[in-house]
Amino acid sequence: GNSVTQMEGPVTLSEEAFLTINCTYTATGYPSLFWYVQYPGEGLQLLLKATKADDKGSNKGFEATYRKETTSFHLEKGSVQVSDSAVYFCALKSGGYQKVTFGTGTKLQVIP
Amino acid sequence: DVKVTQSSRYLVKRTGEKVFLECVQDMDHENMFWYRQDPGLGLRLIYFSYDVKMKEKGDIPEGYSVSREKKERFSLILESASTNQTSMYLCASSFRDRAMGEQYFGPGTRLTVT
Numbered sequence: 498g499n500s501v502t503q504m505e506g507p508v509t510l511s512e513e514a515f516l517t518i519n520c521t522y523t524a525t526g527y528p529s530l531f532w533y534v535q536y537p538g539e540g541l542q543l544l545l546k547a548t549k550a551d552d553k554g555s556n557k558g559f560e561a562t563y564r565k566e567t568t569s570f571h572l573e574k575g576s577v578q579v580s581d582s583a584v585y586f587c588a589l590k591s592g593g594y595q596k597v598t599f600g601t602g603t604k605l606q607v608i609p
Numbered sequence: 610d611v612k613v614t615q616s617s618r619y620l621v622k623r624t625g626e627k628v629f630l631e632c633v634q635d636m637d638h639e640n641m642f643w644y645r646q647d648p649g650l651g652l653r654l655i656y657f658s659y660d661v662k663m664k665e666k667g668d669i670p671e672g673y674s675v676s677r678e679k680k681e682r683f684s685l686i687l688e689s690a691s692t693n694q695t696s697m698y699l700c701a702s703s704f705r706d707r708a709m710g711e712q713y714f715g716p717g718t719r720l721t722v723t
Contacts, residue, residue, distance in 0.1 A: 531711060540613070540699055540714035541652075586651065595640055595659055595705060596667070597712055601651035 499524045503587045503600035510577055510607050518572040518603045520561075520587035528589040530554075530563055530570040531597070535584045544572075544585070577607045612636070613715035615700050621721045628687040630718050632700030639705035641683035642712065643667075643675060646697040658683055659705055690722045 504519045522528065529548045533541040545554030550565035559574045570587060587600040616631035632641065642657040644667075654667030656675040664675050672694060676684045683702075687694055697719050701712040 533714075538716075540716045541701075541712075542714065543711045546711060595703075596642075596654060596657065597703075599652040601649065 499528070499589060499591055499598040501587050501589055501598055501600035503585075503603050506584075506602075506604035508603060508605050510605070512579055512607055512609050513576045514607075516572070516574040516577045516581075516605070518585055518587075518605070520570045520572065520600060522568050522570065522587070522589050524568075524589055524591045524598075526591050527565075528591040530561070531588040531590070532559070532561055532570070532572050533586040533588060533599075535586065535602070537583070541586060577605070579607045579609055581605060582607045613700060613702055613713050615698075615715040615718050617718050618716060619719050619721075621723065622687075622690050623723055624691060626687075626690050626722075628690050628720065628722075630685040630687075630698055630700075630720070632683045632685070632702075632715055633681055634683075634702040634713070635681065636702065636713070637680065638702035638713070639680070640703045640712075641677065642701040642703075643673075643683065643685045644699045644701065645669070646699055646717070652699065655685065690720075692722050694720065695722045696720060 500523045531546045532544040534544045535541045545556040547554040547563040553562045584602045586602045590597045613634045643655040644652040658664045658677040674686045700715040703712045
């Protein structure tokens with residue numbers, strides 16, 4: 498079956514530091530890949546997405562590249578801000594299957 | 610903007626009570642989902658529905674039931690609440706038959722069962 502593994506948190510960074518959150522997946526076929534973000538007290542919202550190998554999703558300074566050869570979709574940002582403090586979820590959707598498989602989430606705390 | 614609303618942000622119920630959590634979406638999405646979110650476990654799918662009156666069990670359906678009488682509304686029912694159902698409950702919706710299939714989430718209901 499499908500599964501998503503992401504690095505455990507919490508991750509604590511100083512403002513303007515470089516961020517990487519690792520995500521690897523197992524899936525049948527060619528899944529679509531997503532990063533969702535959950536700010537304190539809110540539901541999840543889509544951050545970025547990619548549908549095929551070598552696609553790069555980007556939004557709000559965050560990027561992730563769909564790497565089929567390593568089955569990875571690592572999230573990166575060059576310079577984090579305090580407002581980026583949140584929980585980040587990697588997820589996949591496989592083909593016509595309607596369900597989305599989520600990772601366990603990585604909490605990011607950015608300190609001034 | 611897609612909007613998914615949930616009936617309550619916080620709810621406190623007693624053990625054995627019947628609990629209703631309501632979710633409404635305004636984007637004509639075919640699919641609707643109920644998840645629970647617990648620390649260290651991420652999101653776990655309870656039930657989902659791909660059409661009115663249709664439902665499928667997710668990964669942890671025990672102790673829950675659902676109802677979808679109208680396309681925009683999806684209800685989660687705890688028949689007899691127990692303390693191990695204390696959790697954050699998230700509703701989501703999405704289009705069917707779209708390759709991307711991204712989901713749109715409500716703000717969540719934090720349920721405490723005492």
